[in-house]
Amino acid sequence: MGILYNRVADQLQTLIHEGVYRDGERLPGVRVLSRQFGVSISTVLQAHQTLEARGYLVARERSGYFVHLPRRDVPVPDMPKPKVRPAPVTARDMTLALCSETQKRMVPLGAAVPHPDFLPLRQIQQATIWAARQGYETLDYAFPGKPSYLRQLAQRMTALGVVVTPEDILATNGAQEAIILALRAVTQPGDIVAVESPSFPGILHALEVVGLRVIEIPTHPSEGISLEGLQLALEQWPIKACIVVPNHSNPVGVRLTDDNKRRLVNMMDAAGVPLIEDDIYGDLPYEGERPRPAKAFDQTGNVIYCSSFSKTISPGLRLGWMIPGRYMAGASQQKVFSNLATASLPQLAVGHFLEQGGYDRYLRTARQRYREATDRMRSAIGREFPEGTAVSKPMGGFVLWLQLPDKTSGYEVYRLAREEGIHTAPGRMFSTTDKYEDYLRLNGANPWSERIEKAIQRLGALTQQVADGR
16 A cells, blocks of 8 residues: 555656646646546555655645645755764754753754654553563573564574574674674774764764774765765774665665665674764664674674664663674673663563564654654755755655855854754764764654744744844
8 A cells, every 4th residue: 555655656747847737737636537547546545645745735625635845855965075083072952952851842853862753652562561471581680682573583684684693692782882883892982983073072072981983984975975975084094893874874864775884894894993883773774674784694694684673663761682603702791791681561562562563563654654754854944945045865765964154153042942852962962073063954754734834934034034144
């Protein structure tokens, strides 16, 4: 059904672009379109909702659906210039503010956290009740992880081309802990680590916690990390590790091709430099099959795979995992030193949810909802923000990366919006320098509502205000 209504939506969108249905005109009724496309009425309605999310239709009560073309085709942001030298990492107060209770009372466009409506609340409640009935299993230490949880992860990873056993996996408190454990296992304070640029603030924060320096590798908004730039950095600097998000990176949303994943893995292996892979958004592609991780091309155990269920099942469960490869001894030691073990109850609950097939059923719906939500927000940005604004076109996940026109200060927009109860993530959070001063990241994982729509309108007006110098 999902493929069918997307096909109908794509055909209607083509007809709109070709002028068969013009801006402001009412579409034929659902029964007419049902006969025209040879599909059910419910399929037509789903196609309408998809086009509404993309910004091509608006629903008017008791009148039907009307064509509403986006104001313009929004370009994608520029590729950043490479950073010349390694730099120390310093956390900013804004990074910590993303998680504060104050921000949660604001319009939630800052933190990359899905709205509860996007999460499988009822299923996880049921799985948690089941887990709580497992007696002592819920109370004991679980290092390296609960067997039932690790077994399900091993099955899922093997299906993605990463052939592992439960003994190859460590349960962690989210992907953030997995990344920190990986860094501590392969680096020493003061070492240099290569990252994508722009980079997820949590990765930069992890580097600071471990006391490392960073060299930023430019990342193309549609091709991903520059492998040529990374190779040059490897030749010029004593890099001890590299962190990448190959699938739907945050904040750009780009996915590396399989060929480039293989090139990346081989490049790092040839250089003798560990590759730390953050695959937290891998389960959320907008189209096609779930993309393979870079770890699937690892023949030597040089890739340390990190992921979690924070963006799909629950951010609050704090449940992730890592596959350290040949660095298992160091990662295990760091895990024991840090907190000994990850909580048993969430592992039992999520392991049960996976085993019963609930997760895969949930993902089929969630992927479409995330795509529709980000498409709708991207279209709204095209209508409401000043001419010259550029917006990423993600292949998965749910964040949007905005480049503001004429070097408009993203931090100033962030500051003014914050005073009005709208939270965003300013671009300077995504680098060790201020080269993204004219950028913003927005969280698209919110059900569309009048509150969200007005917030986007206000952000567009504030951007124009800052650009005008008023």
